[in-house]
Amino acid sequence: MAVETRVMNCIMCPMGCELTVTIEDGKVTNVTGNTCPRGPKYANDEVTAPKRMLTSTVAIEGGVLPLLPVVSATVLPKERVMDCARFLRSVKINAPVKAGDVVVENILGLGVNIVASRNMELHQ
CATH class of the missing domain: 3.10.530.10 (CPE0013-like)
Incomplete structure (x- = not known):
C-alpha cells in the first residue's frame, strides 16, 4: 500500500487553510488543517481530478x-x-x-x- 502525504493551501474560502492530505493508493484518506467543511472536498478534488478556470x-x-x-x-x-x-x-x-x-x-x-x-x- 502506497501512502503519501501532501501539504496544500485550500482556495475555497479566504481563510487559505494549510491542509495536510494523506493519500493511500491514490485515494484521499485523511485531511487535517481545515477550518471549514469545504477543505476536505477541495483536497479530494485537487488530488483526484484537479480543475482550473481559464x-x-x-x-x-x-x-x-x-x-x-x-x-x-x-x-x-x-x-x-x-x-x-x-x-x-x-x-x-x-x-x-x-x-x-x-x-x-x-x-x-x-x-x-x-x-x-x-x-x-x-x-x-
Missing part, C-alpha cells in the same frame, strides 16, 4: 481593441488548460460582443463554453 484573450475584428478578454464558463480539467489556451490563439471573432456571449461553444469537446468577459463595441 482566462485568456481572442482576436477580435472591428473592435475598439484588438483582443477580447474571455473566460471559461466553468472549470476545465487542469491537464487540458494549455490545450484550450493554444486553441484560443486560432479564434477570431467580430465586434460587437457583449459580456457573457459565448465565444467558443464546448471547447475541445470538454462541455465547457468560453465566454466574453467584457463588452467590445464596434470601432467607428
Whole structure:
C-alpha cells in the first residue's frame, strides 16, 4: 500500500487553510488543517481530478481593441488548460460582443463554453 502525504493551501474560502492530505493508493484518506467543511472536498478534488478556470484573450475584428478578454464558463480539467489556451490563439471573432456571449461553444469537446468577459463595441 502506497501512502503519501501532501501539504496544500485550500482556495475555497479566504481563510487559505494549510491542509495536510494523506493519500493511500491514490485515494484521499485523511485531511487535517481545515477550518471549514469545504477543505476536505477541495483536497479530494485537487488530488483526484484537479480543475482550473481559464482566462485568456481572442482576436477580435472591428473592435475598439484588438483582443477580447474571455473566460471559461466553468472549470476545465487542469491537464487540458494549455490545450484550450493554444486553441484560443486560432479564434477570431467580430465586434460587437457583449459580456457573457459565448465565444467558443464546448471547447475541445470538454462541455465547457468560453465566454466574453467584457463588452467590445464596434470601432467607428
